[in-house]
Amino acid sequence: MTPELLPDLTLSLLLLIMAWGALYAPQRSDAMTLFIAFGVVVALIWARLDAPDLALAEAAIGAGLTGVLLMHAARALPDELHQDYRTASYWGALGFTVVASLMFLVHLLYDDSLFNAGLLDTESDLTPRLRTLADAAVPESGVEHPVTAVLLNFRAWDTLLELLVLLFALGGLRQLFPSGQSDDSATTASWPESMTLMSAWTRVLAPLLVVTGGYLLWRGSSAPGGAFQAGSLLAAAAVILRLTGLLPPLRWSSLWLRLSVVAGALFFLAVAAATAIWGDGWLTYPGAYSGLLIISIEIFATLSIAITLSLLVIGEQEDLRS
């Protein structure tokens, strides 16, 4: 035990407490609040573990968008009807988890433990080979920041599919608002009447978020940041603008909205197809243009991520079906 471990231990303890509370707090609203706080602690841990990309993403998502989502849920749902929120299989599940944890601990402490079996043994020949290759290939990727290089070049296929994940979730959300059926239980925010302070603050905050988002996007090729972080900040801006009523409903009937929702995936897929037809193969960027291609993909992706995420968080009947 060294003094340097003190902040880590504090964070760990905090995280466990929050996790416990987020699961078992007697009031559901408390559980939700603790879950949001959990996100903040996780962001701190990412920063401790030298993962600034993740800390940025987690802060925008875990504390921002998830917060709005959960608050929305807390308002829309009545309090739990029954106090016993645990199932009948409680004891069985408890037993299972205790056994699982014990087995895990035994593995941990036993001689042939998790840590001795190669996971943390960086001196053996078991160091990540993929990682070594990735480090070596960064200069050829068209961007300087290794995480961006992995995301948009080496493993671009994953990122393309990830954009589709966002899109499919939105496609699922649209099913919850069958066309022609008006949503009477108005979930559009019924804010306190005097909104002057809030909307004044939003007028300051939203441009700030947009500027920061743009900066993160631009910076992504050489430093932590990138399409996803930028997209989630822009989504946050859109969400607060929409909630304060400064932004009109994003209507699905508008071609521009639909275009910006599919732009990221469509452009990425088009690049993939074009490189397969005219180039060297599916997603093989031509060397000289790879930087340019990556930036343009990122711009379209940011737009799509921002719009899709904000629709996922606050999209209602009038946004999604009109």
Place this chain on the structure above:
Amino acid sequence: MINTITDVLGWSFMLAGSAFFVTAALGLLRFPDLYSRLHAVTKTDTLGLGLLALGLALLDPSWRSCLILLLVWMLVMASGAVNCQLLARFNLEQEEGRHGGDGHQTGESDDA
């Protein structure tokens, strides 16, 4: 010599800031209703964070970090104020709805 003075000052500011956070937490736990809790949290948070930022700026006195710390403090202060007001008003309206328009605990609601 300068270094030690700024160090001592910086650390003491940070300690003071932390003390404010502790009192805020105490207030959050001990105060009876939402308004006094909000009062405890926002006021002390604003001041506590300011002291922490000041202390940190003294410990790392480059222009860049000072500017960033100032920005952080101002953003948190502004959003804290707005949030406090929103929460208080929301609660007030709900109470008015419940008690038939007779809000009776309005004392602290506009302290932001």
Place this chain on the structure above:
Amino acid sequence: MNFALLSLAIPLFCGLLLLLSGRALRTRTTGFIVIVSTVASLVAAWFALQEAAAAGADIMLNLGGWETGLAIRLRLSSLSALLLVFTALMHLLIGLYAGLSRDGIKRDYWALSCFLHGSLAALWLSADLFNLYITLELLGLTAVAMVALAGPKAYKPAANYLILSLAASLFYLLGVALLYGRYGELDVLLLAPRTQADVITRLALLLMTTGLMLKAALWPLHLWLPPAHASAPTAVSALLSGLVVKGPLFILWVLWSEVAPPTLAQQIGPVLAIAGMIALTAGGLSAMRSPHIKTLVAYSTVAQLGYALMALGLLLTWQLPQMHIALWLFVIAHGLAKASLFLAAGEMQSSLGTKRVDGLRGATQTVPVAMFAFAVAGGSLIGLPPSGGFLAKWVLLEPILSEPGNWPWAMGVLLGTLVSAAYIFRIVAISFDRAQINPLDINPDRVGHWLALLPALMVWGMALSGEWLIRLLAGGPV
């Protein structure tokens, strides 16, 4: 390889463009476009199959042109090509039903089914553990979205399905993380020669297996499936039971037959095989008892997946490559038969205006074609010769029967056959009850009934191309 990519890209492009087009197209036109694109994808998949069969070995593609180890690789084997063809064919058959039957279906079905098609194609082709995770998520999200198409009644089972599906993916992802931490690779084929039977590998494989079994609704983690599949619209139920649960099964197969070290595979084999045997009986018994037609069909999926699990378990226990032929024949035969069963069940439900099994009295007279489709597809599930189900069961039984010591497994297969015969005959017997005929609620939709019969006829046609299929799956010359 380009044909395989084409088969993958066509549905994705089509789905994106449909999303973009909004309401500019009428629902019928949308359906027509999707069916045309599915045919195109089917043709491309067919050429890919020819290519794979001609090559004799797996065709690999390093995405992005990066070196092996860094790039995500796509693999076109004769199996994945066959699965591409199968996926496109199923989408075509069910799309035809959805487009031409009288009930029609909501517009969004078409875009979602395109996405489902694309996700499955991406899954069959992927040879990278993390990429497989994303395809799993894609599959789960589209599947849930399609269940939600059924309207507010389906939201609860859909939410439950989604939560469990997410948890299952996380089990899988934790396993992937541990494997990457241990070996520094994500590529299936590079990982295969390096894995050792140590603690981390065991833990990782165990986690991944749990997740995948939950996703594929393999016994004992199957309880989410019947409500979700039974509450979806008819065409969607057919897609879910026929195709979606096969995706995780494919990953499970890749994991244990390629990534896992043989010693570990031999240890897990009997466990999986026994779980499969229990699934056969338990799922079958639940199907026998269920009062609703669609729930019965959904439980039959749980039971039939038991065969696939058993084939996988025995493949691992004995390290017999022949068993993988049985496994994939089961998958294909079950997919076609189950599509027919669900479509027929849905048609009978709407024609007779009842969801209950005892509402089927006299169905042989009132809805003869749909009942015939149900019986024919059921015959393949039971394994009556010369159906596709029989073919698969035959390949499975051959090695079992060659050794007298294997009698417990043979008993398991026999028991499973009896139980599936029991629940199919339960329906058939009720439908012959002409004493108290349940009259038609509405005039039946003849086209829909015939379209429900189509997949059933194809599964019986499978027997004709049986030899070709077996040789293809064995990897030999075709």
Place this chain on the structure above:
Amino acid sequence: MNAIELYLTLGIAVFLLSLHGLMTLYDPIRRLIAVNLMGAGTFLVMVSLARRSEVPDPVLHALVVTGLVVAISATAFALRLIIAGSKNDKTDSGGGNRKP
């Protein structure tokens, strides 16, 4: 024990804790939170594995970014689905589909 081992253990502990939650909790919102916590545990394992070397592993960071996107999209959809479902049956407070 160093920081990496600590966070690795913490990740698995959070995973197990929330798995227990998933298995014992009834309320769908809480179960969704449990799934999200499982995700956080998994990501924690991945990020601490990335930190084993002096310069963190960019591959794992990229994988976690992808995982985060997947998690938020699925969570948003699931939450809206749960809300829509509970609005739909205010009369029926439970029963039906229990988890395995």
